[in-house]
Amino acid sequence: MHFSIPETENIQDKDGSYYQGYHVHINGNHHCTLRYKQLRHLHDQLKKLFSHDTIPEFPSKKLLPLTTLQLEERRLYLEKYLQSLALDHRISNSTFFHAFLRMAQNETHLSSDDQKNVHIRITLPGEEVISIPVTPIQETDSVIKRVAQHIGLPEDLADYFALFVQDANEFNQYCLVRRLLNYESPFLAVKLSGESASLVIRKSYWDTTYDDELLKDPVGTKLVYNQFQDDYKRYWIQPNEQQLIPLKRLMEQNKQHDVLKLARQMRFYGSVNFLPCLTDFPTPRTSVSIYALNKELVFRYPDLSERSFRVTRMRTWRITTIVQEHSVDHPKLELSFEYLLSKDRLQWITVESTQVIFLSLCLQSMVEELMRKQQEAGSCSTFPKLADEVIQKLTFLGKNGTLLCISESTGKTRISKDPIKNPLGLKESIRVRFRNGRNHSFEEARIENHAFEDIRDEDL
Structure with a gap:
């Protein structure tokens, strides 16, 4: 999941008061609008399910009204918090977290006409x-x-x-x-x-x-x-x-x-084909068609030559959004992955495309499939089952302060109380914001690939 909070909105409540609404985007799409207190309630629920020292720190509440600068700071911290949750697979794959996101989406987008x-x-x-x-x-x-x-x-x-x-x-x-x-x-x-x-x-x-x-x-x-x-x-x-x-x-x-x-013997069987785009490999602004298939990305160039990039040689990747002053509503998206070209030689390779988020999700699902196979082949410990009394206490806080129960009918959710090595982990800073003239660039979390394998020159 790629979380972002690109903007906030001052929203009037039914009683005439105003609150700050945070527009949460997942994988490039507006998913829901949440209040600070709703995210704080989510944090409190997660502490009931997971070890306190493995839950990211939540931005503290201020007693006095926030200034414009403080509002922007809170937006960035909340975005960082959600991105941290997404990179912890115990949380992002849990039934509770999915239920919270569904209820938030329903509250934001469903009207009274959509209830039937x-x-x-x-x-x-x-x-x-x-x-x-x-x-x-x-x-x-x-x-x-x-x-x-x-x-x-x-x-x-x-x-x-x-x-x-x-x-x-x-x-x-x-x-x-x-x-x-x-x-x-x-x-x-x-x-x-x-x-x-x-x-x-x-x-x-x-x-x-x-x-x-x-x-x-x-x-x-x-x-x-x-x-x-x-x-x-x-x-x-x-x-x-x-x-x-x-x-x-x-x-x-x-x-x-x-x-x-x-x-199965044919080229690109089982692949996903992406729209033509641009890459800086081997030279800047090179046209390319990209195919995602089992364990690799294949770049196909206009002269029909190909270059394969195996997912197990990608140490990390990131998404960067570049907002230009003359096209604010149409930001440029880039996906960059750090690739092991030869022993001790890593190189960043960048793709510019409107589909980079989908491309990143394809890479994530490839890694997850590889890691799942490794876990199935080895001995992996099972997670303890959530106790019924814990399940019954999980709630979703509505914008109006109403508490709704999050029921887990199957009782199959597994939660580990101990930190585990996640297939995808946080590498360094969650979000880096920098300015370059009239352009604004936003770099999301680097996604570290635990399926990455060191290779020797003779293996290339």
């Missing part, structure tokens, strides 16, 4: 569109299970899929914008993304060997096969000349398993 059941349209692989009845507050995982039930996919296979927001670009081509996580309401996500946005369901993993589980089921096979066809039509998958003839023959014979077996 609604239907949302979801595009399946193969471009089939289905309509699913949901509640406006229903979380992403629950909607995916509704989709699975609707199409006859076994519930245990639903976890292999994810919901994405897709939108049309300037050439009227649909591209993936972002993946929805469980702290979001799909109904609100698509509603807030614009008229041309829609929801699409796709595979959620990078390692294509996970296809084997889906291919045991006829509905799973159909979804995997249709996604291959969709990506092939988009030129996201690029078979070589030797693969084209047998591919055409197998597709004409509708031998889906054989097609998918051949597809």
Whole structure:
């Protein structure tokens, strides 16, 4: 999760008084508007669940009204606090934190007209569109299970899929914008993304060997096969000349398993393709197309040459937002990653794109998948189960001071009271703000990659 609080607003309460509202953005989108006391209440709840010395410090309350400078300082500290929470996987992956974010989103964006059941349209692989009845507050995982039930996919296979927001670009081509996580309401996500946005369901993993589980089921096979066809039509998958003839023959014979077996050998199978953008590698302002696939990013240049960057050789990465005076509403976004080119030689490589947040999230999910495999292969301790009396005391504080219970119906949340090594950790300063003439640049937290591996020159 990439948290930011780009702005605040002086909001009038129902009793006529005013309070400062903090517009919280997650992954580049306005998620909710919160008061200071709501974030303070979140902090108090987290202290009940986690060890006090592992929770980041919360900005202290002031007795006197804040000056303009103090308001800006508080905004920066609150942003730093949320970014610290996001980088602690015990917190950011907890059911409680997701529930808090969902309730904050609902409070901010839902109107009285949105309280009844609604239907949302979801595009399946193969471009089939289905309509699913949901509640406006229903979380992403629950909607995916509704989709699975609707199409006859076994519930245990639903976890292999994810919901994405897709939108049309300037050439009227649909591209993936972002993946929805469980702290979001799909109904609100698509509603807030614009008229041309829609929801699409796709595979959620990078390692294509996970296809084997889906291919045991006829509905799973159909979804995997249709996604291959969709990506092939988009030129996201690029078979070589030797693969084209047998591919055409197998597709004409509708031998889906054989097609998918051949597809795994094709370039960019299982990848996500990003819109053309700019990079400084090997030279500044070089045009490039980027493919994200299992364990690597591939840069494809206009002359069709390629350069692969393995995620295990990225020591850290960061996102920088550059706001220029003449285009305040259209900031420039950059993703930079520190890459081990050879032994003892690290180099920062920068990508300038409107999709850098989605690109960063893809890198994070690759690392998480790698770390999860390592944990499954080794012996990892289980987290103690939350006691029922603790669950029942968790609450969400509304803007008007009303306390709402955050229920955990499954009781499956696991919380560790001891500090653990997170797959993604905070490297150094949370946010660096600097000025350069008329431009303002904002650097988010560097995300440290614990899947990073030292390599030798002969390994390159």
